[in-house]
Amino acid sequence: IVDAYLFYIMLTGIIQFVYCCLVGTFPFNSFLSGFISCVGSFVLGVCLRVQSNPANLSDFKGISPERAFADFIFASVILHLVVMNFIG
Numbered sequence: 001i002v003d004a005y006l007f008y009i010m011l012t013g014i015i016q017f018v019y020c021c022l023v024g025t026f027p028f029n030s031f032l033s034g035f036i037s038c039v040g041s042f043v044l045g046v047c048l049r050v051q052s053n054p055a056n057l058s059d060f061k062g063i064s065p066e067r068a069f070a071d072f073i074f075a076s077v078i079l080h081l082v083v084m085n086f087i088g
Helices: 002-023 028-052 065-087
Strands: none
Touching: 002 028, 028 065
């Protein structure tokens, strides 16, 4: 399910970038906020996938999958608060 989320976020970022190239960047803050949101969400999703993978358990001692998900949620809330602030 995390892979489907990552694919969706990547597809959304690509669509936004293509739209920006074809139509223009008139509300540049809106484009930049949306694209930064996609990139940031993708990075946070990859971190969640790496931390919750059982094969990487030895690299992340003391971090349970529940803790990784809580960190993901907290960081996503902070990211989107910053993005909403940047939009204006």
